[in-house]
Amino acid sequence: MDDIVGPLKQFLNKRDPSQIENFVFKLHVRLTFAIMCVCMALLGAGMVGDPISCMADGVPGGAMDLFCWIHSTFSVSSRSGVSGDVYGHWASNSHEKGIEEPHPGIAPPGPGESLTYHKYYQWVIFFFFVQGVMFYLPRLFWKHAEGGLMKNLVGGLTDPLIPYQEEERVSQVMSIKRYFKEDLRSHGGYAINFFLCELLTLINVIAQIYITDRFLGYQFTTYGTEVIKMTTMDPEVRADPMNVVFPKVTKCTFHMYGPSGTVTKHDGLCILALNILNEKIFVFLWFWFVLLAVVTALSIIYRAATLASLSLRVRAVMKQLHGQVHENLVHDVLTCPQHSWIDQIGDYWVMFLLSKNLPAIAMRELLEELKPLMNPSPQFGYETLDKETQPMKDLN
Secondary structure: OHHHHHHHHHHHHOOOOOOOOOHHHHHHHHHHHHHHHHHHHHHHHHOOOOOOEEEOOOOOHHHHHHHHHHHOEEEOHHHOOOHHHOHHHHHHHHHHHHOOOOEOOEOOOOOOOOOEEEOOHHHHHHHHHHHHHHHHHHHHHHHHHHOOHHHHHHOOOOOOOHHHOHHHHHHHHHHHHHHHHHOOOOOHHHHHHHHHHHHHHHHHHHHHHHHHHHHOOOOOOOHHHHHHHHHOOOOOOOOOHHHHHOOOEEEEEEEEEOOOOOEEEEEEEEEOOOHHHHHHHHHHHHHHHHHHHHHHHHHHHHHHHHHHOHHHHHHHHHHHHOOOOOHHHHHHHOOOOOOOHHHHHHHHHHHHHHHHHOOHHHHHHHHHHHHHHHOOOOOOOOOOOHHHHHHHHHHO
């Protein structure tokens, strides 16, 4: 178990040289990716034994198991029964139901009843792998688009001791100032790339819900709500949706030649022990995907509001600095008159990421140095820390 938990714990606790993502983005590219890896590990452990065990008269067990694993099994969904009838409870009413329907969904189909074929189980672990990759892709796109800019700007300013090392701190702050002064690139595209990756995470989680629904035979989108509804009903009369989507006992038909050379039909029963895990994993994923989609949608709405409101952008930076910088100073730096609106959005995003990475004292010094460069006027009359900014002016 340590071989599984250890690498995942290390992955979740891994610290990047600089922070270039927000909390919601990490829910997709880190936590959800780790969840999919755990799901793969659990199913992989379940497959070590006998994920399927079939029995049919006249057919060797191993051949039947392999055939039904490859070619799928089936059940009659309309005969899933209610919880009071499942398994051992059938015996109390066997003269009416138990003989014809020994297990949920195991019965000869009547007029108008269709068979539900279960073809997913041998592909679930690969499906989780693909889903994990899809959730991690936005991070790869963003790291490629980001190009290590924040790591290069921040340098050693993430050191916990940097607030007490004035010379090193001032030197790095002046290096960031020179970047803004000498580099002619705008940061509008830099910000837009991340916002598009944020939008991609929302599109992806919604797409995963519908892809999973298709994978499970169009039974996933209502799976969670059906489980919730079941918990509010009388245990003896409620129908368990897990028995419909993930039956534990199914049927399988095997054809072979008889002694006289004619084709004989053998009906077999298959026990899908792995569905005990599948039903719980997928009900968890239903709730997680829905929660993740809602949180991400709210994050996108907040992002749109931030792009539309300068005051929200100023507050976002101020929040990272814990009130250590005058609000008007942040306002001036984010409203460079020579920059277009999209470039000002880029300035905001770079400043926001810098404020997440730099200690408050270093960020304050940087903003005071950038103010004359980014927006020489107007002057709002906020206080500056002369004794701390004077060494930087000498270095410049």
